[in-house]
Amino acid sequence: MAPFDVLASLAMDIYLPVVPAMPAIMGTSPPVIQLTLSLYMVMLGVGQVVFGPISIRIGRRPVLLAGAVLFAAASLGAASSSTAAPFVIFRLLQAVGASAALVATFATVRDVYADRPEGVVIYGLFSSMLAFVPAVGPVAGALITNNFGWRAIFIVLAALSVPAILNAAFRWHETRPAGQAVVRRSVLPIFASLQFWTYTLAFSAAMGTFFVFFSTAPRVLIDRAGYSELRFSIAFATVAAVMIVITRFAKAFVARWGIAGSVARGMALLLCGAVLLGLGQILGSPSFGSFILPMWVMAVGIVLTASVTANGALAGFDDIAGSAVAFYFCIQSLVVGTAGTLAVTVLNGDSAWPLIGYAAAMAMLVSAGLPLIRSRSHSRGR
Secondary structure, X not given: OHHHHHHHHHHHHOOHHXXXXXXXXXXXXXXXXXXXXXXXXXXXXXXXXXXHHHHHHHOHHHHHHHHHHHHHHHHHHHHOOOOHHHHHHHHHHHHHHHHHXXXXXXXXXXXXXXXXXXXXXXXXXXXXXXXXXXXXXHHHHHHHHHHHOOHHXXXXXXXXXXXXXXXXXXXXXXXXXXXXXXXXXXXXXXXXXXXXXXXXHHHHXXXXXXXXXXXXXXXXXXXXXXXXXXXXXXXXXXXXXXXHHHHHHHHHHHHHHHHHHHHHHHHHHHHHHHHHHHHHHHHOOOOHXXXXXXHHHHHHHHHHHHOOHHHHHHOOXXXXXXXXXXXXXXXHHHHHHHHHHHHHHHOOOOOOHHHHHHHHHHHHHHHHHHHHHHHHHHHHHO
């Protein structure tokens, strides 16, 4: 299962070093190239709602294999593109394939390990692997581009898919429980829950901050600060490294502060990072100190928040857990893809302002919702 988990994330991160060059290569504008990031992010979340029911009806194995083959084919299609329209379409198809493979992967974990302790271990391993992808992906992308050109990035993604597909074709057995049927229960309680919305928006604030960061970082550091693609990738990797280190201590922080306390501190750190970015934007030119170091502060807030929001958002929905999880990821991806892209497009994507605007606005929105959750909990307690 691991290769599909890694490839879905790698397809986003390995491509970052060449993003500033793609408008000239494809003869288009930066906002169009931004779609290749935004649509990928949105599709990964929307696929939770689309491919989950399909995997229940026809099985995990066909969804996984079809998705993986589509991912490989779309990667080759992207590599062969010379204009913007087919490139954007192939990136979207690549995301569709990655989303299908991810849904089948995690459904398989639930099928096999739902009542076994190994399930927690596997989810932990997946999370650890994904934490390293943003650290190594851009560096790999820069090295590949410098030696073989940008098309080689997508050829490598397709090539890495082949052994994963062959391995799965022979060794991945169907795990859908026999006779499983679609049980229809109302999902209205999910959308009526203030707690669900507050913590889902908190997750959107955290993941969206990172999304806007990697959407703007190539243009800020390569185009404006004059970083080489490799130097940019190393600077980017330091943010991922901070997140990896903080993840090691997240459990202790959560045990001490609880879900609401961790989210409140996470939002405070996002606001603090936004203030530091604003000062750097006003007082100096783009640099490691004015752009990357404030992002270290935000990275701590991202980890604190993302560590607990699922537990907060999904609490009380055990009877419709599958639907709640799907909507949790779907809404997050839509918020991030829409609001994040709007921020990058409207607030000058080659500056820190999109990151400042998105992080500050979302952090303040979530911070306003947390007291409402506490007041409702106290009211019920009486």
